[in-house]
Amino acid sequence: MEIVALMKQTPDTAQLSQRMDGLKLMAKGGPRIVNPWDEYALEAGIRLVEEHGGVCTILSMGKPETMEALKTGLAMGGKKTKAVFLGDPKFENSDSLCTARILAKAIQKVGDVSIVLAGKSAIDGDTANTAVQVAALLGMPYLGYVVEIKEVNVEEKTITVVRALEKGRETVTTTLPAVLSVLKELGEPRYASFMGIRKAAKAKIPRWGAKTLGLSPNEIGANGSLVAWPDVSLPPVKDANLEIIEGEPDEVAKVLADKLLAEKVI
Amino acid sequence: MKIFSVFDHYEGDVDAISYETVAIARKLADANNGTVVAVIMGHDVSDMAQSAIHHGADSAIVIDDATLKHFRIMAHGEALLKLAQDESPDIILLGANSNGRELAPYVAAKFGVGLASDCVDLEIDNGSLLATRPALAGNVMAKITFKKGTTQMATLRRRVYPALEADTSRSGDISTASAVLSEDDIPTKILGLETAEGEISLNDASIIVSGGRGVAGEEGFAPVKALADVLGGALGASRAAVDANWIPYKYQVGQTGQTVQPDLYIACGISGAIQHLAGMKTSKIIVAINKDPDAPIFQVANYGIVGDLFKYVPALTAEFEKRLK
Numbered sequence: 001m002e003i004v005a006l007m008k009q010t011p012d013t014a015q016l017s018q019r020m021d022g023l024k025l026m027a028k029g030g031p032r033i034v035n036p037w038d039e040y041a042l043e044a045g046i047r048l049v050e051e052h053g054g055v056c057t058i059l060s061m062g063k064p065e066t067m068e069a070l071k072t073g074l075a076m077g078g079k080k081t082k083a084v085f086l087g088d089p090k091f092e093n094s095d096s097l098c099t100a101r102i103l104a105k106a107i108q109k110v111g112d113v114s115i116v117l118a119g120k121s122a123i124d125g126d127t128a129n130t131a132v133q134v135a136a137l138l139g140m141p142y143l144g145y146v147v148e149i150k151e152v153n154v155e156e157k158t159i160t161v162v163r164a165l166e167k168g169r170e171t172v173t174t175t176l177p178a179v180l181s182v183l184k185e186l187g188e189p190r191y192a193s194f195m196g197i198r199k200a201a202k203a204k205i206p207r208w209g210a211k212t213l214g215l216s217p218n219e220i221g222a223n224g225s226l227v228a229w230p231d232v233s234l235p236p237v238k239d240a241n242l243e244i245i246e247g248e249p250d251e252v253a254k255v256l257a258d259k260l261l262a263e264k265v266i
Numbered sequence: 267m268k269i270f271s272v273f274d275h276y277e278g279d280v281d282a283i284s285y286e287t288v289a290i291a292r293k294l295a296d297a298n299n300g301t302v303v304a305v306i307m308g309h310d311v312s313d314m315a316q317s318a319i320h321h322g323a324d325s326a327i328v329i330d331d332a333t334l335k336h337f338r339i340m341a342h343g344e345a346l347l348k349l350a351q352d353e354s355p356d357i358i359l360l361g362a363n364s365n366g367r368e369l370a371p372y373v374a375a376k377f378g379v380g381l382a383s384d385c386v387d388l389e390i391d392n393g394s395l396l397a398t399r400p401a402l403a404g405n406v407m408a409k410i411t412f413k414k415g416t417t418q419m420a421t422l423r424r425r426v427y428p429a430l431e432a433d434t435s436r437s438g439d440i441s442t443a444s445a446v447l448s449e450d451d452i453p454t455k456i457l458g459l460e461t462a463e464g465e466i467s468l469n470d471a472s473i474i475v476s477g478g479r480g481v482a483g484e485e486g487f488a489p490v491k492a493l494a495d496v497l498g499g500a501l502g503a504s505r506a507a508v509d510a511n512w513i514p515y516k517y518q519v520g521q522t523g524q525t526v527q528p529d530l531y532i533a534c535g536i537s538g539a540i541q542h543l544a545g546m547k548t549s550k551i552i553v554a555i556n557k558d559p560d561a562p563i564f565q566v567a568n569y570g571i572v573g574d575l576f577k578y579v580p581a582l583t584a585e586f587e588k589r590l591k
């Protein structure tokens with residue numbers, strides 16, 4: 001069974017500090033990681049391959065340093081995974097729909113894909129649009145917030161999953177091929193083995209650009225995008241003015257209760 | 267200027283974000299000579315139309331069909347898409363709850379229009395939508411601009427814009443439209459639905475009481491939950507507590523959990539890793555209870571208690587029990 005795992009490289013928010021603010025972190029050359037949510041998607045993909053055979057192709061669109069993220073993925077998945085880098089200066093500044101267009105073309109080029117897996121969102125752009133839009137463009141059913149894959153029926157081409165809703169859980173079935181976005185409960189991502197890391201470091205990863213994918217410049221990048229983000233700034237600093245309340249538990253409770261009732265938050 | 271404001275509901279109850287969304291649509295319309303059309307999709311939902319108008323819409327369009335009883339992205343998406351194609355609204359707004367964050371990108375992709383997600387502010391600038399949204403887990407703020415001449419879409423984050431009081435003297439046109447897909451055309455079937463009973467979802471809660479590594483075990487959540495209950499709030503947790511299997515994942519607040527913005531957030535025994543702060547630091551008032559005076563949680567807190575949560579949390583519970591009787 002052909003699986004695709006969509007993976008984005010994102011800034012490493014664990015490096016945020018007084019000196020490394022959000023803007024510095026996002027800037028060129030800042031520390032990068034595999035989007036944490038996408039590790040769960042890849043783990044799900046590897047498990048599906050272990051159960052049903054086939055291969056999981058990791059697709060990542062981004063700047064050249066995205067190669068590092070793909071290698072991290074290959075180190076996790078070993079022989080069960082392949083990777084393709086979707087890189088082209090023409091892709092830069094794509095909004096979520098242009099990004100989805102590029103990914104959709106690449107999925108078609110991989111060919112005969114049964115399940116496309118994505119993370120819940122990318123921790124940088126954080127639109128959570130891309131995977132839904134990939135499904136919409138490919139005309140595939142979309143199942144979001146998946147916490148459990150109950151059954152994949154390869155012959156009948158169906159999949160049954162449990163989705164987390166805000167107020168409950170839903171068991172739902174649909175036809176394959178389908179796009180899924182997964183949550184953490186699906187299973188902890190495995191660690192890369194030492195051998196895996198060594199092999200991945202030497203792997204030759206193909207690059208597909210706009211030409212290879214048959215995309216014209218006016219449907220991708222800043223040209224094709226319908227939204228732009230010309231003004232990105234640091235959020236206003238919250239003036240927290242910490243007030244430490246000291247004393248025995250009973251006294252502290254009285255003082256704090258007075259303050260919270262005065263703040264009208266209770 | 268015509269603005270669509272799309273309603274969402276769960277098992278017949280309107281999601282509060284729908285009223286917040288129609289309120290901000292009202293603000294944009296009032297400033298720009300516009301009209302607000304509430305769009306309601308579901309089954310047996312016609313009474314929601316009146317309520318939408320009372321909360322700020324000028325008129326409502328109801329698509330009532332058995333296929334729309336539960337949210338299914340394709341069924342709802344195709345219905346909204348057709349309506350948008352027929353009516354060409356200038357702006358389509360949805361609440362950024364889990365359904366809205368699926369429905370909006372689906373329609374935007376099929377309609378070929380731009381979408382700003384999870385916005386905290388919306389204005390009209392030069393006849394065009396200008397959206398403000400956090401990115402990078404709230405560590406940057408971005409202004410989103412739209413290409414002119416097409417419909418513009420946005421989803422509104424919960425609890426950033428207040429709903430209007432219902433005004434029952436407001437009236438307006440209520441019309442109907444049809445669903446697009448028949449049951450046979452919809453590949454996705456819901457086999458079972460299980461509602462989490464007796465719990466307040468983290469998203470809706472105006473008060474959240476959370477526990478972290480400091481609660482030191484599954485039983486340690488009992489006093490935290492008791493405080494949440496007395497305040498009528500929801501229970502939350504840090505990743506450390508979830509990873510230790512003391513509490514299920516759905517309670518996790520933070521970068522790989524939920525982003526919340528309650529009026530009051532009480533952090534018990536939570537050190538305040540940057541990933542946790544990302545999920546809660548925009549709460550209105552933050553109270554931190556921690557043994558370690560250097561814990562980073564105090565950097566975002568309004569009130570701090572340096573001490574043992576097992577002494578202070580029960581004292582707070584007892585105090586509020588008295589006050590809130």
Ligand SMILES: Cc1cc2nc3c(=O)[nH]c(=O)nc-3n(C[C@H](O)[C@H](O)[C@H](O)COP(=O)(O)OP(=O)(O)OC[C@H]3O[C@@H](n4cnc5c(N)ncnc54)[C@H](O)[C@@H]3O)c2cc1C
Pocket residue numbers: 006007008009035037038041059060061062094095096097099103117118119120121122123124125126127128129130131227229232381382383399401406407408410
């Ligand atoms: C500050 C800022 C604000 C932005 N605001 C908007 C906005 O409001 N609307 C908009 O349309 N665009 C916006 N963008 C652009 C958007 O970030 C990019 O289009 C991005 O390529 C995709 O969106 P995302 O990062 O939100 O990913 P999401 O849609 O959150 O990602 C969901 C999943 O899709 C997959 N995926 C996403 N990107 C890739 C990729 N490059 N390669 C492989 N898989 C991927 C991953 O599995 C990921 O987990 C913004 C960008 C910035 C920097």
